[in-house]
Amino acid sequence: MKYLFTFLVLFVFNYVNYAQIIPEHNTEKCGSDIVHKWRLEHESGYAESYAKLQSYVNKFVAAHPDGFSPKAVITIPVVFHIVLSPTEHAGFLDSRCTENIGTLNTDFAGLSTHSMGDFPASLKANCDIQFCLATISPTGAATTGIERVDYNGPEWTAGDNGVKQSSGGGLDAWDPTSYLNIWVCNLTGSLLGYGTYPTVLDNFYGLVIDFTATGTTGALPPFDLGGTASHEIGHCFYLEHIWGDLGACSVDDGINDTPIQESSTSGNPTPPLLDACQTASPGIMFMNYMDYSDDIAYANFTPDQKTIIQALFASGGILEPLTNSIKCGIPLVADFIGNPSVPATVNIGGTVDFTDLTTGTPTAWEWTFTGAVTTTSSTQNPQNIQYSTLGLFPVKLKVTKPNFADSITKLAYIEVINPLDVNCDFIGAPTCIVAGDSVNFTDLSTNTPTTWKWKFNGGTPDTAIVKNPQNILYDTPGVYSVYLHASNLTSSDTLTKLGYITVMDPSEVPNANFMANLTNMQAGTSINFTNQSTGLYDSLQWYFSGAVPPSSTSNNPASITYNTVGDFNVTLILYSSTCNNDTLIKPLWIHVFDPADVGPVHADFHATTSRLIYVPGATVNYEDLSTGNITQWQWTFYGGTPPTSPAQSPQSIGYTIPNIYDVCLIVSNSLYSDTLCKTEYIVVSDNPWPNNSFCDTVTNILPTEHPLTFMHLTPKYWGYFPGHNGSLTKYYAEKVTNYTFSEVSGLIIPPVKCYSASPNNKVIFTIWDVDNQGLPGSVLGTKNVLINTFVPLIYKSVMFDTPVQVNGQFFVGYQLYYNTPYDTFVVYMSPNRPNPIDNHLYLKKNASSVWQTPTQFFQDTMQVNVSLAISVIGCLVGINVEEINMDSQISVYPNPTSDKINIELKDFVPSSFNCNLYDLTGRKIKIETFNTNTNFYEIDVSKFNNGIYLLEINVNNQRTVKKVSIIK
Ligand SMILES: [Zn+2]
Incomplete structure (x- = not known):
């Protein structure tokens, strides 16, 4: 039982607020009587209208001593005004209102199955009253009959009319002559509700009930069977509490067929329940809805209570207008x-x-x-x-x-x-284009027109007189109409298609793209996606294979859960009502693993934005490309903000100081970890570079692996590795994993042995892409070079006829021919490495055989892990992604320096050599040309200011770039 209710001591002018002066009352679950008594004493005109109500009802009852039933059951439209906090709203479903309508209809029809104790069943009256949720709002619109407002103030007290007014934090009544208004809110303490007597049908007439005592499912026992609404509507229908509200046998509810009762009942008593006024069976009628018993005990309104209720709805009764309300009707929608x-x-x-x-x-x-x-x-x-x-x-x-x-x-x-007249029609194709494109039109008019007049708003030309105008150019974005007038000898017709041609700015073309906060995760993980699409589109649709939910129409779907182990596609479709849709599928992009499946991991990453950036304002986005079942990522961005990140693919890493910076990534799980540092990976300048491009060379040869080596296979095998040998190795492919160029323009080849059987014999240098098993796949580009043009121990540049486009990892290497007598071509490679992961070389015997590591190829009798010493000359073109590496075959020192830079070439004397020094604005500040009889050079930098500079070294027509610092 709720026992306490307190009252706000507020003075509010804009509505009648009984609560402000109603004294504290601490024993009631219903506030109706005290509100009534306060109004009798304090509210101007209330006593008079109450007396008028009493008089009318008394006369009606006297005139109908045998009771009164209407010709038809009266159905009253009801509106629920739900005034609750957002949390309370979430727990209070609309179905609670529907449930309460159901219990009201049972109770007022006399159909409750609860016990009448020793009372005869005839005292359980069918009141001929029913209730319905309103279907038509006061404005005539469709409605559920339920409206809600968020309210975060204190709990409501009895008589606080703020709940009945939007100006007080609640909701305004709907027209009380058409609806019964029920306000549902959080009432203070133990107060369950209160109703007003029908003295006047004003905007405060109706009942207020606590949300915990409304409906059934989720309501709080023992008030969870809808009895509170039946009780308070009893008050709205002018029924008093059954004991007469005074606590004595001398005071009654004024109704003949309810026994006199001393005071209110609580709980669920066992009948007969006797008191000072009723000392024998059937006792007091605690099961009457107008007592305070628990909902499970409530059973009836009596026939005399029904007569009072029906008096109000009868002709001349104050509630008569409600009998004509059509607010539960079904409106017509004509079509x-x-x-x-x-x-x-x-x-x-x-x-x-x-x-x-x-x-x-x-x-x-x-x-x-x-x-x-x-x-x-x-x-x-x-x-x-x-x-x-x-x-x-x-x-x-x-x-x-x-x-x-x-x-x-x-x-x-x-x-x-007239079917014999010309009837205009036409189509254009396409009807949605990018500015600068054109449209072809086709006449579809009937009855053979012989002349045509076209007008193309926004087009060039903007008129035509041929049947099917072609190549109408639209070069300004916009939406344009097309007009056609066609005629034959006897008739003519006109057709204008409004807004028929849509011309988009190129930036408006839908282009789908997205990211996720994780793509490599343990099963059971929920992740969030970010839409990075550009252009204009009307709606979008995501599909997440293997996930729950499997699709979404949110812009940035959150909490997408992957419970199943596997690799899954993610698809994003941009829908445009006027133009083409765009679809992006990232195949097998999501890697979901079993937490118990802990294996080796391999770190890899790249930048998805340009690595050549200009301050201020430029940022870099990184994408993790690591493989394995990874649970942790730890990034370090030297010079970046933030300087570290645990995200899988960190976005918007800022750089503010011009310099060249390293980036490192450590990936790990509970047993394994791997580290990849890309040195001098981000170039930050305060000005764009000439041609907006940046070229450099890379190699898999590590700085500590000089001098380079090659390997005789004897005595077990005849020949050289990597080159002509007794195993007939014809293909050598070196995997370049940590570097991504937009294009490969050439190779620097370090030959050790080059003997040609015939002057026309050649080596085919090749770039392959990486297939789905990580092995050489499709050929991306080749260059044939005569063996005789190589000189042993002299590095030679091999340039492709056109740069080979690459994207991410690729293989570089060569194919050998075995002519008679045998050709011999061998290049340098790294010394044998103890760690298998440092093997980058794959080989095979012929085109149809399988690529193998050296260890596999030589069937494990030789544990060989090496890299070819071929250097790749790659360029970043435009804003594409490029990876750079300072070639370790050239040593530049000291660095930092104060006065001079020494350049030392390792193991070779170049045929051409020159240097350019750039500052970080891309300005060339020094040009040096040297003789080529040496492998040692010196540059004077003493006149330059302190700072970071880029030293471009051109060797044998190839270029590498070193960062140098000048500090004095
Ligand atoms: Zn009451």
Whole structure:
């Protein structure tokens, strides 16, 4: 039981607030009587209207000593105003209101199955009152009969009319002559509700009930069977508490067939329940809805209570207007269709059939067919309506049923034509283009027009007189209309297609793209996606294979859960109503693993934005490309903000100081970890570089692996590795994993042995992509070079005829021919490495055999892990991604320096050599050309200021770039 309720001591002018002065009362679950008594004493006019109500009801009861039943059951439209906090709203479903309507209808129909104790069943009256949720709002719109508002103030007290007014934090009543208003809120303490007597039908008439005592599912026992609403509506229907509110046998509720009772009852007593006023069976009627018993004990209104209720609804009663309310009705929504349907084109003299599509079950129809032979009809589905006049005509339908009406007019719905006349039509293709593109038009007019006049708004040319105009150019973004007038010898017609051609700015073309906060995760993980699409589109659709939910239409879907182990696609489709859709599928992009499956991991990453950036304002996005079942990422961005990140693919890493920076990534799980540092990976400048491009060389040879080596296979095998040998190795491919260029322009080849059997014998240098097993796949580019053009121990540049486009990892290497006598071509490679992961070399015997590591190829008798010493000359072109590496075959020192830079070439003397020094604005500040008889050079930098500089070294027509610092 709730026992306490307190009252706000507030003075609010804009509404009557009984609560402000109603004294504290601490024993009631219903506040109706104390609100009533306060109003009797304090509210001007209330005593008079209450006396009038009493007088009317008394006369009615006296005039109907045997009771009163209406001709038909009265159904009262109800609106629930839900005034709760957001949290309380979430726990209070609309179904609670529906449930309460159901219990009210049971209770007021006398259909409760609860016990009447020793009382006869005849005292359980059918009050002939029912309730319905309103379906039509005061404005005539469709409604659920439930409205809600968020309220975060203190709990409400009895008589606080703020809950009944939007100005007080609640919700305004709906017209009380058409609706019974029920406010549901959080009432203070133990207060369950209160209702007002029907003295006047003003905007405070109705009942207020606590949300915990409303409905059934989720309501708080023992008030979870809807009894509170039945009790408070009893007050709204002028029923007093059954004990008369005074605690004595001398005071009664004024109703003959309810026994006199001393005071309120609580709980669920066992009948008969006796008191000072009723000392024998059947005792007091604690099961009456107007007592305070638990909902499970409530069973009846009596026949005399029913008479009072019906007095209010009878002719002259204050609630009579509610008997005429239609607010639970089903409104009409008029609609129809013709056959032929929109646009209904009818040959002159032809007919049209109409079908009524109105919802809400109309009972009468009024059709108006302007332009028809017969212009009206009152049947539901008029047939064979004939049109004998050329023109364009509207059709109107008005529908009615008792209390409801609706109408609809469809303008220009019927077009009556002469079938022998020209009837214009055309199509354009495409109708959505990018500015600068053109459109072809095709005439589809009927009856053989012989002349055409076209107008193309926004097009070039903007007119045409041919049948099918081609290549109409649109170079300004916008939406344009097309007009055609076509005629033959006897007739003509005109058609304008408004907004027919859409011309987009290139930046408006939909281009789908996205990211996720994780793509490599343990099963059971939820992740969030970020839409990075560009251009204009109307809606989008995501599909997440293997996830829950499997799809979404959110812009940035959150909490997408992957419970199943596997690799899954993610798809994003951008829908455009006017133009082409765009779809991006990232195949097998999401890697979901079993937490118990702990294996080796391999770190890899790249930047998805340009690594050549300009300050201020530029940022870099990184994408993790690591493989394995990874649980942790630890990034370090030297010079970046933030300087570290645990995200899988960190976005928007800022750089503010011009310099060249390293990036490192450590990936790990509970047993394994791997580290990748890309040195001098981000170039930060305060000005764009010339041609917006940046070239450099990379190699898999590590700085500590000089001098380079090559390997005789003897005595076990004849020959050289990597080159001509007894195992007939024909293909050598070196995997370049940590570097991504937009294009490879050439290679620097370090030959050790080059003997050609014939002057025309050659080596084919090749770039392969990486197949789905990590092995050399498709050939991306080749270059044939005669062996005789190589000189042993002299590095040679091999340039592709056109740069080879690469994206991410690739293989570089060569194919050998075995002519007779044998050709020999061997390049340097790294010394044997102990760690298998440092093997980058794959080989095979012929085109159809399988690529193998050296260890596999030589069947494990040789544990060989090496890299070819071929250097790749790669370029970043435009804003594409490029990876750079300072080639370790050139040593630059000291660094930092104060006065001079020494350049030392390892193991070779170049045929050409020069240097350029750039500052970080890209300005060339020093040009040096040297003789080529040496492998040692010196540059004077003493006159330059302190700072970071880029030293471009051109060796044998190839270029590498070193960062140098000058500090004095
Ligand atoms: Zn009450």
